[in-house]
Every structure is written in C-alpha cells, then in structure tokens.
Amino acid sequence: LAASNGIPAARADEVLGRVGLAGVAGRRVGTYSLGMRQRLGIAAALLGDPDVLVLDEPANGLDAEGMTWLRGLLRAHAAAGGTALVSSHLMHETARYADHLLVIGGGVLLADQPLDAFLADRAARVVRFRSTDGERLAAALRTRGHQVLPGEEGVWSVPGARPDDIGAIAAAEGLGVLELRAEDAGLEDAYLALTEGTGAHRGRPATPAGG
Numbered sequence: 001l002a003a004s005n006g007i008p009a010a011r012a013d014e015v016l017g018r019v020g021l022a023g024v025a026g027r028r029v030g031t032y033s034l035g036m037r038q039r040l041g042i043a044a045a046l047l048g049d050p051d052v053l054v055l056d057e058p059a060n061g062l063d064a065e066g067m068t069w070l071r072g073l074l075r076a077h078a079a080a081g082g083t084a085l086v087s088s089h090l091m092h093e094t095a096r097y098a099d100h101l102l103v104i105g106g107g108v109l110l111a112d113q114p115l116d117a118f119l120a121d122r123a124a125r126v127v128r129f130r131s132t133d134g135e136r137l138a139a140a141l142r143t144r145g146h147q148v149l150p151g152e153e154g155v156w157s158v159p160g161a162r163p164d165d166i167g168a169i170a171a172a173e174g175l176g177v178l179e180l181r182a183e184d185a186g187l188e189d190a191y192l193a194l195t196e197g198t199g200a201h202r203g204r205p206a207t208p209a210g211g
Contacts, residue, residue: 034061091188105195
C-alpha cells in the first residue's frame with residue numbers, strides 16, 4: 001500500500017509501530033486476530049498522515065486495552081490539529097472521546113451539534129424496569145403517553161418517567177415488577193430516544209429464561 005502510493009517504507013514501519021504491530025509485521029495477515037486486523041486497518045488509514053482521519057467502527061474487535069489505546073490515538077490526532085471522523089454504534093465508548101456528534105437515522109441527519117449540547121438538550125432521568133411481561137407493560141405505558149425503549153436482557157427504558165409511574169401502571173395491569181430503578185440518561189439513551197422508529201431492522205427484545 002505504501003509503495004503503490006509513493007510512501008517511503010520507513011513510514012509504513014512507523015505506523016505499524018504506532019498501532020502496536022511492529023513485532024508481528026512479518027506475519028501473514030491471515031494469522032492476525034480480529035483486533036490485530038483492526039489495528040492494521042487503522043495503520044493503513046494513518047499511512048498518508050491525513051489531516052482528516054476517517055474510521056468506520058474502529059473499536060470492533062478491540063479488547064479493553066485496545067479501546068483505551070484507540071481513545072488515546074484519536075485524542076492525540078485531534079490535539080495535533082487533525083480531525084477524526086468516526087462512525088460507531090458503541091455509544092458508551094463514543095461518549096468517552098467525541099467532541100461533536102452527527103446522528104443519522106433512516107438516511108436523515110437528525111442531529112449535528114457538540115456532544116455536551118446534544119446531551120444537555122436531551123438531559124432527563126430514565127427509569128429502567130424488568131417485568132413478568134415486559135411487552136405488555138411497555139404497551140400499557142405507551143398507551144398512557146410514555147416513550148418506552150427496549151434493551152438487553154429484558155430491561156426496558158422509559159425516559160422522563162418516575163419509578164412511581166411505572167409501579168402504578170404495572171399494578172393496574174396486574175403485572176409483576178422484577179426490577180425498577182431511576183438513572184441519569186446517557187448518550188445511548190439520548191441516541192435511542194432520538195432515533196426510535198428510524199431503524200430498518202428492529203428485532204424483539206430478548207426475554208430472560210423463565211420470564
């Protein structure tokens with residue numbers, strides 16, 4: 001790749017060292033793990049020393065150490081005057097390094113603003129619950145005007161609600177509540193609330209075994 005673009009071999013060695021692959025540079029790429037191949041792709045993106053670094057899901061396949069390294073790489077690129085444009089669905093991780101967000105849903109630009117402003121505009125408490133019949137309780141909440149978002153392991157989220165609201169509606173419906181807690185909404189909650197209904201592929205939330 002370096003040779004075909006007239007880039008000195010020394011630069012290839014430099015970026016391989018920067019992404020932590022200098023010690024395995026002589027190995028066949030087919031023997032690399034997913035995380036190593038991801039680092040190799042990032043090295044290729046860095047090869048031409050671009051002002052604007054464009055990465056698509058760069059954290060895919062990286063372990064905890066790799067995620068920390070990636071955050072440092074992106075911050076260092078920005079500190080040197082560059083721009084990193086990152087496409088990611090890992091909201092928790094994105095919140096740890098992003099300065100500005102572009103949110104796209106259904107092919108439409110839904111938000112274009114600094115991270116802090118995006119969160120401030122949508123700051124709210126969110127109530128999370130698990131129920132003996134999450135689908136039914138979610139439907140009951142929606143008929144009463146609440147926005148209800150499905151999550152993992154049978155946990156549902158209700159932005160802007162109070163635990164008392166959920167408990168009262170569950171009692172009225174004769175449904176058991178297995179878990180009920182209030183939290184500050186984070187980037188993932190704000191993103192899901194903004195993009196609800198815009199996804200082309202939406203599956204049903206998983207139901208815990210025995211639930």
